[in-house]
Structure formats: C-alpha cells, structure tokens
Amino acid sequence: MGWMSWTAFYCQMDCVKYPRACINENLYMEMANALVVGGYRDAGYVSVHVDDCWMGRVRDPVTGRLVADPARFPSGMHNLARYMHARGLKFGIYEDYGTKTCAGFPGSLGHLQVDANTFAEWEVDYLKLDGCNVDTDLMPA
Template identity: 60%
Template sequence: MTFSTLPFLAILSCHTILVSGLDNGLARTPPMGWMSWATFFCETDCDKYPNGCINEKLYMEMADRLAEDGFLEAGYNRIHIDDCWMERAREHEKLVPDRKRFPSGIKKLAKYVGVKDAAADFGTHTCEGYPGSLDHLKVDAVTFASWDVDYLKLDGCNVDTALMPA
C-alpha cells in the first residue's frame, strides 16, 4: 500500500455506516411482485372491459401467472391490489370491497393469491375518489388486519397536510 492510498482509506472508513436489523427473515428484498395500477389504472367497467378491469378475477389470474411463469420462484411473491377496489362509500365506517367486482371479498382473495397487499390513501379520498383513510386510520387498520392483509401502501392524494396528526 502506498502512502497516497492511506488518506483515501482513512476518509472511506469515516464514511462507513453500521447498519443493524432484526435477523428474522423479513424484508430481505424490497417488495417484489405485480401491481395493477401500471396497466389497468382505475378501469372499473367490467361489462365493457371484462378482461381488463379491476376485479378479483384479474388478481387471481395474475397470481396464477406469477406461479406458472416462474416469477414466484424468482422472488416475485406479491400481488398488490391498488386503488379502485372498494365501494364509493364506507359502511358503518369501514371500507367495503366493491360487491360486483369483488364478490368473494378481500379476505378470500388474499387467501387465494397467497400474498396480502392492498392500497389505501392517507387523504380524505384515494387518488381516484374512493374513500380515504384520514380520520379512519384505526378502523382501516383493524379492517385490513381482519382480511389478513400484511402489507399496505398508503398514497397521499387529497390530503391537507395541516390536518395530518402529528
């Protein structure tokens, strides 16, 4: 080692950061899988687009494709249910899956696909105008847990940051 490399190594060692985490096997990679939004956005007209609308059939087919096409084996083990899956209004303060497009409900769908990702919104409404989670965070957390959802993406549409709890 030459004298000129010593200062470089000294500076490099000062920038080394120790990272620690639980050794429980979780989150070894970022969530990898399939998300409906990039292709289907908020297409909810299943009469007009039966093979291209947001419904339980679409998510079941995509789960099957992940397995059949080898993606599951490669670590792509998430099916993410994005916006537009719910009814336009809450019932008894709870989010409710659209009954026509998700007749079996989210819990049964989550069990079928084997992974449990869903999306909600921290604002008053989702990006596409469905009910948001602002002022309903606790009831929504309990609802998603009752459906065995284990990963939740919260968008930040339609939120006044001044109204966000500290």
C-alpha cells in the same frame, strides 16, 4: 417484488366492456396464477398488489368500514388474500391517508384505526398508503 395493477389497468372499472382488463377479483387471481405457473414466484416475485379503485363508493354505514365493490369483488378482500396466501404469495392493498383516494374513493382520514383493523382482519400483508386529498400538515412527521 411482485405485481401491481396500477400502471397496466389504472382505474378501469367497466367489466362489461373490458372483461379482461378491469379491476376485479378475477384479474388478481389470474395474475397470481401467472406468477406461480410462470416461475416468477420462485424467482422472487412474491406479491400481488390491489391498487386504487377496489372499493365501493361509500363505507359501510353501520360499521364505518371500507367495503370492496360487491360487483367486482363478490368474494371480498379477505377471500382474495386467502387465495394469494394459498399460492405462497403476499397480498397488498391500496388506501389513501386523505379523505378520498386519488380516484375519489373513501380515504382513511378520520378512520385510521378502523381501516388498520379491517386490513389486519383481511390478512393484508402490506399497505400502499397514498397522500391525495389531505393537507400535508395533518400527516404525521
């Protein structure tokens, strides 16, 4: 069990207008701290999950890797994972099996191996894999 951002913050990316309610690294760090300080971690709420809208709009043009939005996640996802782990929490992340996520960010179709390697390098503990923007016939049974 843990905390997931989607139903509270959806895809709010305007950090100027909504500085305490936008999808950025500070939000996830604050939620991690709240789980620990509030005793939720010790009660079994041990994960923080970053949902859709964390990425930049395009993949790295040289490596083809997903990249975190540099304005909202300036320290990067690996550092965010380390932040969670240092507090005894697991780090979860969102991606989509299709060409784009439900919110229109880069999906994994055609990039499954590079994305799996990227998430492993970032020390992601679990993946929420959505199924938007993909023909279900292309999904493995």
